[in-house]
Amino acid sequence: MKLNNKVILVTGGSTGIGKAASRLLASQGARVVFTGRRKSAGEACEKELQDENLDVRYVPCDISSREQVDELFGIIRSEYSVLHAAFNNAGIDGVKSEILQAEQSDWDEIIAVNLTGTFMLVQRELEMMLPRGEGSIVNMSSVCGTIARKGRVAYNASRHGVEAITKTAALEYASSGIRVNAVAPGSVKTDIFLRSTGGDPKKQAMYNAGHPIGRVGEPDEIARAVLWLMTDAPDFMAGHTLMLDGGFTIQ
Numbered sequence: 477m478k479l480n481n482k483v484i485l486v487t488g489g490s491t492g493i494g495k496a497a498s499r500l501l502a503s504q505g506a507r508v509v510f511t512g513r514r515k516s517a518g519e520a521c522e523k524e525l526q527d528e529n530l531d532v533r534y535v536p537c538d539i540s541s542r543e544q545v546d547e548l549f550g551i552i553r554s555e556y557s558v559l560h561a562a563f564n565n566a567g568i569d570g571v572k573s574e575i576l577q578a579e580q581s582d583w584d585e586i587i588a589v590n591l592t593g594t595f596m597l598v599q600r601e602l603e604m605m606l607p608r609g610e611g612s613i614v615n616m617s618s619v620c621g622t623i624a625r626k627g628r629v630a631y632n633a634s635r636h637g638v639e640a641i642t643k644t645a646a647l648e649y650a651s652s653g654i655r656v657n658a659v660a661p662g663s664v665k666t667d668i669f670l671r672s673t674g675g676d677p678k679k680q681a682m683y684n685a686g687h688p689i690g691r692v693g694e695p696d697e698i699a700r701a702v703l704w705l706m707t708d709a710p711d712f713m714a715g716h717t718l719m720l721d722g723g724f725t726i727q
């Protein structure tokens with residue numbers, strides 16, 4: 477599973493699943509560029525991982541801003557000149573409300589970050605990978621990319637859309653050596669999970685019981701699948717979404 481000197485982009489890498497992925501990929505020898513909007517969280521994560529002797533670099537970037545995404549790729553091009561793989565992980569889940577109560581502004585924000593952001597990233601990643609004829613792109617989806625959950629219309633739509641981007645990009649560029657796939661977690665113990673449960677042990681127990689495996693996931697469990705997708709092991713896989721949900725969607 478070694479990634480010797482591969483240059484890898486991880487969006488939303490300062491916390492949660494993205495941080496676990498940045499750490500794991502860098503521990504396997506990758507040079508990781510990770511992003512996030514909050515400078516304080518990004519810089520703290522950068523220092524923590526650099527203190528572990530990992531080759532990581534934080535670049536502030538809001539993935540819903542075209543200008544900031546272009547600046548990010550300008551930095552990757554000028555300072556690394558190649559991009560071998562990318563984990564398009566950054567995303568938001570928004571406020572829970574059923575369709576009749578849903579705010580237009582909440583819809584616009586979730587679509588701008590999760591869907592349009594992923595599209596802009598994939599476009600620029602393909603541009604960097606195509607001349608070399610190889611690369612692996614892993615998009616963040618969710619169980620909500622396959623099923624729907626109540627009160628989550630924008631999130632459900634954004635994750636179904638991410639799977640459409642994943643399949644379209646794979647269809648168009650698999651023959652050029654670029655593998656585009658996605659991961660779809662169930663509930664994972666991160667800030668998003670803590671916000672959903674409000675830290676309430678009863679709610680957390682309910683989430684655990686909702687997964688046939690009997691618990692929610694750990695960030696590392698998603699990171700390990702991302703690492704695998706970035707090695708040559710799954711080299712006949714294209715446009716696939718790896719469900720990592722403790723059996724949630726088989727019920």
Ligand SMILES: NC(=O)c1ccc[n+]([C@@H]2O[C@H](COP(=O)([O-])OP(=O)(O)OC[C@H]3O[C@@H](n4cnc5c(N)ncnc54)[C@H](OP(=O)(O)O)[C@@H]3O)[C@@H](O)[C@H]2O)c1
Pocket residue numbers: 487488489490491492493494511512513514515517537538539540565566567568569589616617618619660661662663664665666667668669
């Ligand atoms: N935890 C779960 O149960 C679960 C399940 C399925 C899918 N997911 C998805 O997994 C991804 C990671 O979530 P997480 O659970 O690890 O929660 P998290 O700790 O809140 O991670 C989200 C990351 O995305 C970054 N981010 C959010 N909006 C951004 C934007 N506009 N531009 C750039 N970065 C942005 C955040 O950093 P800043 O705030 O500093 O920008 C943060 O580092 C998300 O896309 C989420 O939807 C999570």
